[in-house]
Amino acid sequence: MLVRIPDYFDQFACLAGACPHSCCIGWEVVLDEDTVRRYQQLPGALGERLRDAMALDGEDVCFPLDGRRCPFLNQENLCDIHCALGPEATSVTCQEHPRFIEDYGPFQEITLSAACPKANELLLGTRDPLTFSERQDNQPTEDGDEWLDWLVPLRDRLLDLLRDRSRPLKARLRDFLLITGEAQQLFDSENMAELAAFCTGSLAISAETDAGSGSWEAAACRCLQDLEILEPDWLALLKQWEQAPELPSFAPQDPEKLERIAVYFAFRYLLKAVNDGDLLGRAQFCALGVLVTDRLSRFVGLPEALRLFSREIEHNEENLDTLLEQFWQTEGLSLSALLAAFGG
Known part of the structure; x- marks a missing residue:
């Protein structure tokens, strides 16, 4: 079976008794x-x-x-x-643990949870673009879902888009959302031929979007506090955010590392749309993850902000499912609101 892993995968070793946040x-x-x-x-x-x-x-x-x-x-x-x-x-x-293992039939993908201090350190320990490698193992393969035929090339192109440092990160994240939005519309209309052409051809980006209303910050902070809370430190951090003045726009302090976070999320989540067809919701989750970790990093630093977000959301299926629903139900977390956060 083909196995895809992040480029730092083989550097991982459990910190065991020296881990500051034992699993x-x-x-x-x-x-x-x-x-x-x-x-x-x-x-x-x-x-x-x-x-x-x-x-x-x-x-x-x-x-x-x-x-x-x-x-x-x-x-x-x-x-x-x-x-x-x-x-x-x-x-x-x-x-x-801390491996997230996803079997897609003909291939498997493994990521290392950013909730793990050592995996977090490897992810954020460099500003180089995050890439992925492939290897073969002796596991048996199965037939994959036909959606993978267009989802995989689309995700590959989106990862390349996110790593294109000739453009500002917020412009790349905005286009990332617009492209997944267009792909979602084609899927919803069951236009599979046009969808396949869209995903494998040149990715056209529509500039026309409805203006976002409401604050993504207020909506995200409120929504995250309403989810199940695993760690008191997480709730305290969200309360600190709630009381802080809102930032006027997305202006990342460390865009290269935030890019790595965006690529980490996109690699892990976009293909999971084979389960329910919700590609756009998962793209919105990736974008929100970048926005939230960047915002919370002003209080605790980027590694700790990502560690807590990953622990509270990535390791709690109910929390993740609730967030995916909120992208359709809460105006401040809608596509137009997130686009507005990136200046569009």
């Missing part, structure tokens, strides 16, 4: 069925401890938190299971 703190560990069976049969004191710790949360078996910590996270911030039995004895959740 074993604040999140319950959900156990897959194979791991549950293995733990149920494990002899000795560790086996008994594992079985005592397991509990049902709805339909999932998990390790409930003990003082916000996984019960197997020791005082050195190391995993007792990992130390005693090796990494292969931990759950799939633990083995895969």
Whole structure:
């Protein structure tokens, strides 16, 4: 199978006990069925401890938190299971984190969550354009959705657009939204031939858009506070933003790193439109992610702003789904409002 990964993927190594924001703190560990069976049969004191710790949360078996910590996270911030039995004895959740793995049938794509301090450091540790590489592994392939035939080349062109540093970042982000908006209209009209030509040919950009009304800042800040909050630091940061004066326009302090964030989001999310056809909503999410992390970076710096946004939104499917709905329901998060944020 073909596997696509970001250019810094092989540089990643877990910080383990040295991690300043351990993924074993604040999140319950959900156990897959194979791991549950293995733990149920494990002899000795560790086996008994594992079985005592397991509990049902709805339909999932998990390790409930003990003082916000996984019960197997020791005082050195190391995993007792990992130390005693090796990494292969931990759950799939633990083995895969911070990797987001998306299977599309004929290929797979893997990104590293920006909520992870080490992955965050690799993403924002350079101002070079973010690129992706391909490799082959021995996993079996399946047929892919026919939408991928136009989504993949369209995304490739959009990534090139976002990395085109001959133009200001806000102009690139504005065109990114306009192009996905036009592609969405073609898809909604079921004009597949014209859609395929649009995605593989020269990308024409319409300059005609309705003027945005309302403030994206106020709408985004209010919407994010209404979502499920995982970390008190996130809510405190949103309250700080709410009380700060609005900025007149998008004027990024570090456009090269914000470009890398935009490319990170676009690579991860645009192809997921195969699930429901909502390409524009996911493009709006990418644009909003850039706007929010840039705005919050004025208070906590860009790496921490991105880490918190990723932790709260990317790792919570309900929060992400609610945001996608709000792009259609909230004027301040509409396409025209986001275009206005980028000066169009």
